[in-house]
Amino acid sequence: MTAPMKPGQRVLFALRKMIVSGEIPDGERIAEISTAERFGVSRMPVRTALRTLEQEGLVAKLGRRGYAARGVTPAQIDDAIEVRGVLEGLAVRLIASRPIAPGFARRLKAVLAEGDALFAGADFAPEHVDRFYSYNLAFHDLLLETSGNRAIGVALSRNNHLPLASAASLALDWDDIATAREYLKAAHEEHLAVAEAILAGRADEAEQRMRRHAKAALNPGLMPLVGAV
C-alpha cells in the first residue's frame, strides 16, 4: 500500500483526499498547471484525474476556466449514504424475490459465521475492528454480486469514493472500544435480520431492513459500514 504509486493514481487519490478533507475549500478553482507543479508531475495525470473527479461529482467544470472543487458537506455524505441504502436495498430485494440458489445460502451463512465468531467472546480489540471491516465488506459484496444487477455496482462505485470508508472515520471509535463493539454488534445483528428476510423470501422486509442498516451510519462518529469499493 505504501509502495510507490503511479503518478496518475497518486494525483487522483491526493486530489480526492484534499477535496473531501476540505484542504481544498469548496468552490476553489483547480487549475491544471499549478496543480501539476504542486505535485511535480506533468499536466497529463492532473488532467485525467480531474476528468475522473468530475465523473465522481467532486469537481465541476467551469466551461473554459477549468474546474472548481465541490466541497463535500456532511449533508452530501448523508445523501450518499441514503443513496447507498436504496441501491443495496434494491440488491437484496432482487435476491429475495427470486428462488434462492443453494450455493448462495451456503456462502451467506459462511460469511455471517465470521461475524458470529467476532462477537462470540466479550473481549474486543482494535484488531477485531479490522476483522469486522473485512467481514462487513464480504457481506455487502456477496449481496451485490448475487443480485446480478451490475448497474447497482456501477452506481455504488460513485458513493464509495466519498470519505465514508476512510480510516479516519473508524478512528473516531477506536477511543472507546466498548462502544465500538456494541455498535458493530448491532450492525451484525442487522445483517442477520437482513439475511433471514432474504432467505425467507420476504423481499419488502429485506429491502427495508437494508435501508435502515445503511442509515445507521448517519449517526455521527459511528462507523460508516460502507460496502464495496
Add this chain to the structure above:
Amino acid sequence: MTAPMKPGQRVLFALRKMIVSGEIPDGERIAEISTAERFGVSRMPVRTALRTLEQEGLVAKLGRRGYAARGVTPAQIDDAIEVRGVLEGLAVRLIASRPIAPGFARRLKAVLAEGDALFAGADFAPEHVDRFYSYNLAFHDLLLETSGNRAIGVALSRNNHLPLASAASLALDWDDIATAREYLKAAHEEHLAVAEAILAGRADEAEQRMRRHAKAALNPGLMPLVGAV
C-alpha cells in the same frame, strides 16, 4: 446539435454508440492507436474517451492490453432502468416526506400543464414526440433538483449513458404514431399520479409509483422515458 463537435466529444459519442449498438462486439479489444487512426485524431481524445467509458462500465480495462468493449445486453439495460427507478423513487420519497415549498408546487403544476396541453387534442404528430421528450425531461429534472440530494443525480448520470435515451429508441415508435400517443399519454398520467401523491405527502405511494413508472420503459420497442442527462 449537428454543429461541428470537438474531437474529444466526437470520439466519445461515437465509441459509446458503437459499443451500445453492437457495432463493436462484446469483448473486442479497443486499442488506442488503431482507434485514433480510424477517427483521424490523435491518441489523446481516444484515451480520455476510453477513461470515461470505463467509468460508465462500457469498456473494461485489460491490465496492460488496453481496453475491451463490454457489450450492452438487454438485461443490462433492464438493470439500469431498475436502478433508475429506485433512485428516482428515492427522490420523490424525499420530496413527499418534507413540507412542500409553494414554489415547487407551482413549478410542478406548470410542467405538468405542458403534458396536459400535449394530449388535449386527439391529433399527434412526430413533433409532439419531441415536445413530450422535453416535457418528460423537465418533469424528471424538477424532481431530481427538488429532492436536494445531489448523490442521486451523480448516480443517475451513469445510467443515462446507456442507450435508453437515444434517438434510435424513439424511432421504433415513430412508425406507429397512434400507439406512441397512447403510450406517452399513459406515461403522462403516471406523472400526474406521482405528482398528486407527492403534493399530498404520501411518500410511500409516490416512491412506488415512480418505480413502476420507470419500469414501464422495460416494454420492448417503447419509449424509454429517460430522465436527466
Add this chain to the structure above:
DNA sequence: ACGTTCGTTATTGGATCCAATAATCCAGTT
C-alpha cells in the same frame, strides 16, 4: 521434443509542445 530464457516488439502512460479560445486589462474615445 519440450521447457525455459532472453530478445524483440507492440502498446499504454507520461511529458512536452502547439493551437485555439476566452478572460482580462489597457487605451482611446465620447
Add this chain to the structure above:
DNA sequence: AACTGGATTATTGGATCCAATAACGAACGT
C-alpha cells in the same frame, strides 16, 4: 469619467514524442 474596442495573456484541448513494461516469439539447452 465611463464605456467600448482591441490586444495581450492565461489556460485548456489536442498532437507528438519518449519511456516503461508486459506480451510474444524464437532459439537454445536439456
